Amino acid sequence: MKLLTKMTIALSASALALPGMSVAAQAAASPISLVGDVKAEKVITAPDGTESTELVAPTAIIPGDRLIFGTDYAHGGSEAVNNFVVTNPLPAAVRLAPDADPALEVSVDGGKSWGVLTALTVSSSDGAARPGTHADVTHVRWVLASVTPGTKGRLTYPAIIR
Amino acid sequence: MNTYPRLNSPLAMICGAAAITGLVFSAPALAGGVTAGTLIENTAVASYDDGAGARTINSNTVTVRVDELLDVTLTSQDPGPINTRPGDAVLTFELTNQGNGPEAFTLLANPAVAGNDFDVVVRSIAIDSNGNGVYDAGVDEILTAPQTTAILAPDTVLTVFVLVTVPDGASDTQTSNVNLTAEAVTGSGAPGTVFAGAGVDGGDAIVGTTGAIATARGQLVVGVASVELIKSVTLRDPFGGTSAVPGTIATFTILARVSGSGTINDLVVTDAIPDGTTYAPGTLALDSAALSDAEDGDSGAASDAAGITVDLGDVTADATASVTFDVVID
Numbered sequence: 001m002k003l004l005t006k007m008t009i010a011l012s013a014s015a016l017a018l019p020g021m022s023v024a025a026q027a028a029a030s031p032i033s034l035v036g037d038v039k040a041e042k043v044i045t046a047p048d049g050t051e052s053t054e055l056v057a058p059t060a061i062i063p064g065d066r067l068i069f070g071t072d073y074a075h076g077g078s079e080a081v082n083n084f085v086v087t088n089p090l091p092a093a094v095r096l097a098p099d100a101d102p103a104l105e106v107s108v109d110g111g112k113s114w115g116v117l118t119a120l121t122v123s124s125s126d127g128a129a130r131p132g133t134h135a136d137v138t139h140v141r142w143v144l145a146s147v148t149p150g151t152k153g154r155l156t157y158p159a160i161i162r
Numbered sequence: 163m164n165t166y167p168r169l170n171s172p173l174a175m176i177c178g179a180a181a182i183t184g185l186v187f188s189a190p191a192l193a194g195g196v197t198a199g200t201l202i203e204n205t206a207v208a209s210y211d212d213g214a215g216a217r218t219i220n221s222n223t224v225t226v227r228v229d230e231l232l233d234v235t236l237t238s239q240d241p242g243p244i245n246t247r248p249g250d251a252v253l254t255f256e257l258t259n260q261g262n263g264p265e266a267f268t269l270l271a272n273p274a275v276a277g278n279d280f281d282v283v284v285r286s287i288a289i290d291s292n293g294n295g296v297y298d299a300g301v302d303e304i305l306t307a308p309q310t311t312a313i314l315a316p317d318t319v320l321t322v323f324v325l326v327t328v329p330d331g332a333s334d335t336q337t338s339n340v341n342l343t344a345e346a347v348t349g350s351g352a353p354g355t356v357f358a359g360a361g362v363d364g365g366d367a368i369v370g371t372t373g374a375i376a377t378a379r380g381q382l383v384v385g386v387a388s389v390e391l392i393k394s395v396t397l398r399d400p401f402g403g404t405s406a407v408p409g410t411i412a413t414f415t416i417l418a419r420v421s422g423s424g425t426i427n428d429l430v431v432t433d434a435i436p437d438g439t440t441y442a443p444g445t446l447a448l449d450s451a452a453l454s455d456a457e458d459g460d461s462g463a464a465s466d467a468a469g470i471t472v473d474l475g476d477v478t479a480d481a482t483a484s485v486t487f488d489v490v491i492d
Binding site: 030031032033034036038040058059060061062063067069071073077081083084085086087088089090091093147155161162 | 194195196200202203204205206207208209210211212213216217219220221222223224226227228229230231262356358366368370
């Protein structure tokens with residue numbers, strides 16, 4: 001895994017050298033800010049045996065654990081923006097949790113086609129189409145027709161580490 | 163430049179999400195899940211129209227490192243109790259690293275199990291170096307104390323041999339158990355126990371559902387066969403009676419009876435011709451079937467000087483064989 005870490009750093013460094021200015025300029029000029037975070041869902045057992053779920057900073061994370069990926073958006077400009085779409089590719093190491101909002105718009109083909117999960121199919125190895133499952137989801141997205149100045153919102157999806 | 167809380171690296175936001183996810187993740191499907199040390203990186207992308215055209219903005223990238231799950235299973239590979247005699251025996255086990263990270267396991271064989279009729283002596287623990295599933299002396303690696311496997315990649319399956327010696331005092335049908343335990347070197351304990359910083363790349367190591375320790379039982383049953391030879395004689399004198407006089411024919415019967423369990427290998431019955439008698443040629447028989455006197459293809463040979471020899475070969479328990487021959491009193 002050390003090799004991969006180095007690759008990521010090298011990639012970042014080269015990316016920095018090339019479009020550094022333009023990205024900074026773009027970020028400064030954007031009326032929309034987008035801040036991501038991740039929390040781990042841990043079940044806490046009280047002394048009396050009752051269980052409650054808490055969102056905590058993700059430490060000691062292993063396969064099967066549940067993560068909540070969140071994105072806070074805020075409109076800090078003065079003009080409304082239209083066709084606001086937040087797209088979130090799922091990291092390959094997680095799958096969408098089965099209790100994700102059924103109305104969530106997802107893609108099972110790398111972002112080419114979209115819909116609610118129950119409306120999507122994937123082709124299995126023998127070529128036949130089968131219903132898409134939560135583990136097939138590659139992207140999630142949220143679509144808002146317009147966002148007015150001063151609006152804030154939080155978008156989340158639950159995931160389970162494969 | 164904006165700064166964000168929980169920002170993993172200021173540089174990370176500059177990388178496109180697609181570029182990162184495409185390069186970093188090719189996590190194979192493992193029993194223990196995503197490999198320990200894998201970085202899960204999440205970036206959202208917003209696109210919108212601000213009136214001047216379509217625009218795109220990336221969120222910061224949040225990163226979670228997958229920690230190491232410690233899990234192990236161990237099973238006996240013997241189809242049932244190993245049939246053995248006093249002496250050396252081999253028990254075979256299979257160890258699997260069910261975790262998601264590279265891990266070594268300490269092995270401990272305990273021959274003193276409650277209920278044993280006798281306890282074996284554990285000579286050593288060996289690894290199936292050539293992967294053929296059978297212990298090969300001089301080929302398969304004998305572990306030195308403390309017996310510990312090499313670091314095994316996730317999902318690695320290892321065949322382990324426990325070499326034992328059954329004591330001479332063990333008798334037929336007695337049984338004995340040997341418990342082999344495999345424990346993750348990083349640690350074991352209740353599921354969910356965290357060993358901070360002890361995992362891959364300095365991450366945590368967390369005990370999985372197996373407790374990171376597994377025990378399997380190998381069984382032995384002693385099969386000791388014993389041989390009993392019963393010799394009897396009947397006399398037929400020249401006058402139709404049973405007195406021992408010159409010319410009397412004495413028919414000897416040697417009954418070989420194998421009892422206990424298991425097998426007696428290469429059982430050979432021999433007997434000398436008694437002094438004062440002469441072997442009656444052509445009378446040697448096994449289970450009433452005649453055997454030639456010559457040392458030839460059949461299992462028997464007989465002569466006045468050398469006596470009789472019958473090779474019964476391998477005889478299983480509960481079998482009997484009857485050897486007969488005649489002598490004439492001089």
